[in-house]
Amino acid sequence: MFPAPFEYVAPSTLDQAIRLLQQYGADARLLAGGQSLIPMMRFRLANPKVLIDLNRIPGLDFLEEDRGVLRIGAMVRHRAMERTPLIQQRYPLLADTARVIADPIVRNRGTVGGSIAHADPAGDWGAALLAAKAEVVITGPKGRRMGQRTLPLEDFFTGPFMTALQPGEIVTEIRVPAPGPREAGAYLKIERKVGDFAVVAVGVQIALDADGVCRKAGIGLCAVGPTSLRAREAEEWLIGKRPDESVIARAGELAAEASQPTSDTRGPAEYKRDMVRVLTVRALRKALERIPMA
Amino acid sequence: MPARKGKRATAAPRRTAARKAVEAVQPAARQRIRVTVNGHPYEADVEARTLLVYFLRDTLGLTGTHVGCDTTSCGACTVLLNGEAVKSCTLFAVQADEAEILTVEGLAKDGELHPLQKAFWEDHGLQCGFCTPGMLMTAYAFLMENPHPSEEEIRVAISGNLCRCTGYMNIVKAIQHAAQEMAAR
Amino acid sequence: MATTGQAHVVLGHPVRRKEDLRFIQGRGRYLDDIVLPRMAYMALVRSPYAHARIRSIRTDAAKAVPGVLAVITGEDLEELGLAWMPTLAGDKQMVLAVGKVLFQYQEVAAVVAESREAAVDGAQAVEVDYEPLPVVVDPFKALEPDAPILREDREQKTNHIWHWEVGDREATEEALHRSEVVIREHIKFQRVHPAPLEPCGCIADFDRVTGRLTLYVTSQAPHAYRTLLALVTKLPEHMIRVISPDIGGGFGNKVAVYPGYVCAIVASMMLGRPVKWVETRTENLTSTSFARDYHMTVELGATREGKVTALRVKTLADHGAFDASANPSRFPAGLFSICTGSYDFPVAFAEVDAVYTNKAPGGISYRCSFRVTEASYLIERAMDILADELGMDPAELRRRNFIPPEKFPYRSALGWTYDSGNYVAALDRALELIGYPELRREQEERRRRGELMGIGISSYTEIVGAGPSHTFDIAGLKMFDSCEIRVHPNEF
Structure with missing residues (x-):
């Protein structure tokens, strides 16, 4: 298949990109890694008249920890998340996630920002970054100067493939709170084969106090709802408790209750719901194993 | 930090520059691109929607790069773009403007097969040959960054490339074999 | 160039x-x-519905698209007598849908243009107005009295295609009745692609001056193609040249002649230019040859000591919208009657009923599409179930029932002659090589630890390649080395 004809433009500054977005409105689409958009264009499920390529804008692929916040530039590739020592050492949840997105070649191109803005309920970053309590930095036109706003990721996803982005706005950064002491995470995914979307995936982030009591918990669910989901009840259940096997088991049940799977070629809803439970339990175990207790 | 730079862009001379730049970036249905493929410079006028793989195959006649699917799954179209493996069916040719591309046709140097090519031949790492160019390019990029891979690492590295004939056993063996050959050099 | 091994030594x-x-x-x-040179490209319009009547097809907008040279519909082909083509199984198949579509992604129109x-x-841009009809995808439901009739082109107003049986029905019934143990199982062998x-793809190059057709095509069977294309196009065989270039895997998928090829030929004849058609992966997976799709019910009788006494198999074969499998003409269910496997059954009976459903036409796939795969799976599964029922080691059960060496040449209850063999010796050697008793011990230990470990045993007696030449042909083509002179008088 071949995309419908379109006009291509590769601005070299964010400012230009935003102006182009304003100018062409709903006719325009942003091109980041293109690993979802281009297949959709090939199937003519997406038919933008103007394609604005963000790949030539320098400075959108920073990846650094700054005053307690991990700043992920929107154009950071999955590959960088997989390979950067900072992520591998301090953010196992994110490193786990990067390793299971699509396949290694796709990961060379696909971007974190593009994936979030695409808002596929089966996208891995959505669930992982919900668990990480991430925020999205959105840059757009406002008044006479560049406007920026920040939204919790949870509020950013408004429906399947739908986001809170307003006309002329671009996701420019994702911010993740840096881990405190005794904090770790994990991401587990069931997929039929490499490169496929998740049947179910679960991301968790958990922090303990010095006595081994849970002081912070994040659980994100992938491919089991109209958007990536946060399992709030399960998170709240964990807080204030010592996460032993029975506590974790209950968290798994609560996460399963929070999921809204549908039956499809990847499995019946009942199976997926149970896999949410199983993966939540296993991911919590794995995250806890990663927490060095003195 | 891009946001801060944005703030400063209110200065008058910069605004003029920015306006000029906006005028310079007009969307176009066709674009002239320059690429270097296997060391040779090419210049061509391409439709914006032309996928890189069809540019290589139809415009440049480099038919070694294959198309096996329409969902970025099979990896038969894998080439190196500025040293990194990409699926050339999921990239527009216009995006490759000014890029260095390496395809399977560029692996052999001065009539001498690359160790990977020799190993695939020697170890029966192919049957119908359709996935082979993509496999070779993926393996090439992979061995550049990991010259001493374990079997497990090889299997992960080629997990975005499908082969329907071999069951992968001999492909993995060939890549191991090539890695040893290259290390011995 | 270094050569491996010694010169002239291959084995x-x-x-x-x-x-x-x-x-x-x-x-x-x-x-x-x-x-x-001057090659044009073709793309197909396919049905989004599995079963629908076509109210109308509007091609004006498509013809107005820059670069488009021609749009071909089923009606256009009908005028040329090319709307239908023969299948390898003696059925006929729509080239482009006429009146209605029978499976999702069925070919509805072809568009030829200057570029891909x-x-x-x-x-x-082709606009097709469909009236969706009730869909039948379950072969059992296809036979129910109120099922919609899919193939309105046929005289028989039923979705039943054919019935085929082999063996002794009464004797088998009686033997099962007398058997000390009878196991019964429904076994579904799903569709495989x-x-x-x-x-798949082709370039059709019809030369208007010489009247010759050259077809470059992803074909595993270029000679069969030439014969079938002669039947379809009415060109004599010597005016058709089929070229199979390097083939990127076939596995049976590239045996059948697909509607796209015929459309490309028609387009090349219309335009006097070569026309290339290459399907997408999606098209390949949705519309080209599938295989298997057998719903089998097996009954196997035995003594308590584990000696088999009778085998009865009833099968419903889902052939999709057109019967396009490639079985020898005399055997519509292929070599399914090899389902007694490597075992000495005194009596057996097998029957197969084929039905139409709203699915892509069944065809050919790897590991023998002459239904040997289905037959082998059936008998080996049944033997395992029997072993389980008797509490007997599955290897021992097989050993007791293999055709003994002294019985060769052996004629099976379903009519095949097995020329030679020593199956028990082969099994014993295999068990020895793999260390069977040790594996069983390991399995027992693991099971005690709550772990699962499976050990599978299977034997396979196959009619290799194209089978006995005296019984085998497809669409008049003998499947072995031979020479045949055929006369196709041209019509004047």
């Missing part, structure tokens, strides 16, 4: 393949690599 030595030298350098020549992209643009990495 027992790895041999480097001659074709690899071009494949590893990107110098293979697959179908889509071939470019002919323009052909797809044109295909997108061969999915070669290279999709």
Whole structure:
């Protein structure tokens, strides 16, 4: 298949990109890694008249920890998340996630920002970054100067493939709170084969106090709802408790209750719901194993 | 930090520059691109929607790069773009403007097969040959960054490339074999 | 160039393949690599419905798309007498839908254009008005009295295609009745798709001056193609040249003649230009040859000591919208009657009923599409179930029932002659090589620990290749080395 004809433009500054977005409105689409958009264009499920390529804008692929916040530039590739020592050492949840997105070649191109803005309920970053309590930095036109706003990721996803982005706005950064002491995470995914979307995936982030009591918990669910989901009840259940096997088991049940799977070629809803439970339990175990207790 | 730079862009001379730049970036249905493929410079006028793989195959006649699917799954179209493996069916040719591309046709140097090519031949790492160019390019990029891979690492590295004939056993063996050959050099 | 092994010694030595030298350098020549002067490109419009009546097809908008040269519909083909083509199984198949569509992704119209992209643009612009009809995808439901009749073109107003049976019905019934143990199981062998990495495609090049047709095509069976294309196009065989370039995998998927090829030929004849058609992966997976799709019920009788007494098999075969499998003409269910396997059954009976459903036509797939795979799976599964029922080691059960060496040449209850063999010796050797008793001990230990470990045993007696020549042909083509002189008088 071949995309419908379109006009291509590769601005070299964010400012230009935003102006182009304003100018062409709903006719325009942003091109980041293109690993979802281009297949959709090939199937003519997406038919933008103007394609604005963000790949030539320098400075959108920073990846650094700054005053307690991990700043992920929107154009950071999955590959960088997989390979950067900072992520591998301090953010196992994110490193786990990067390793299971699509396949290694796709990961060379696909971007974190593009994936979030695409808002596929089966996208891995959505669930992982919900668990990480991430925020999205959105840059757009406002008044006479560049406007920026920040939204919790949870509020950013408004429906399947739908986001809170307003006309002329671009996701420019994702911010993740840096881990405190005794904090770790994990991401587990069931997929039929490499490169496929998740049947179910679960991301968790958990922090303990010095006595081994849970002081912070994040659980994100992938491919089991109209958007990536946060399992709030399960998170709240964990807080204030010592996460032993029975506590974790209950968290798994609560996460399963929070999921809204549908039956499809990847499995019946009942199976997926149970896999949410199983993966939540296993991911919590794995995250806890990663927490060095003195 | 891009946001801060944005703030400063209110200065008058910069605004003029920015306006000029906006005028310079007009969307176009066709674009002239320059690429270097296997060391040779090419210049061509391409439709914006032309996928890189069809540019290589139809415009440049480099038919070694294959198309096996329409969902970025099979990896038969894998080439190196500025040293990194990409699926050339999921990239527009216009995006490759000014890029260095390496395809399977560029692996052999001065009539001498690359160790990977020799190993695939020697170890029966192919049957119908359709996935082979993509496999070779993926393996090439992979061995550049990991010259001493374990079997497990090889299997992960080629997990975005499908082969329907071999069951992968001999492909993995060939890549191991090539890695040893290259290390011995 | 170094050679592996000694010169002239092939057996027992790895041999480097001659074709690899071009494949590893990107110098293979697959179908889509071939470019002919003035070549046009074709794309197909396919049905989004599995069963629908076509109210109308509007092609004006498609014809107005820049670069589009022609749009062909089923009606156009009907005028040329080409709307239907024969299948390898003696049925006929729509080239482009006429009146209605019978499976999702069925070919509805062909668009020819100056470029690949323009052909797809044109295909997108063809407007088809469908009236969706009730869909039948379950072969059992296809036989129910109130099931919609799918093939209105046939005289018989039923979805039943054919019935085939072999063996002794009464004697088998009686033997089962007398058997001390009878196991019964429904076994479904799902559809499989061969999915070669290279999709199917062709370049049809009809020369108006000489009247010759050259077809470059991803074909595993170029000779069969020539015969079938002669039947379809009415060109004599010697005016048709079929070229199979390098093939990116076939696995049976590239045996059948697909509607796209016929459309490309028609387009080339219409335009007097070569026309290339290469399907997408999606098209390959949705519309080209599938295989299997057998719903089998097996009954196996035995003594308590584990000696088999009778085998009865009833099968419903889901052939999709058109019967397009490639079985020898005299055996519509292929070699399914090999289902007594390697075992000495005194009596057996097998019957197969084929039905139409709203699915892509069944066809050919790897590991023998002559239904040997289905038959082997059936009997081996049944033997395992019997072993389980009797509490007997599955290897021992097989040992007790293999055709004994002294019985060769052996005539099976379903009519095949097995020329030679010593199955018990082969089994014992295999068990020895793999260390069977140790594996069983390991299995027991693991099970005690709550772990699962499976050990599978299977034997396979196959009629190799194209089978006994005296019984085998497809559409008049003998499947062994032979020479045949055929006369096709041209019509004047």
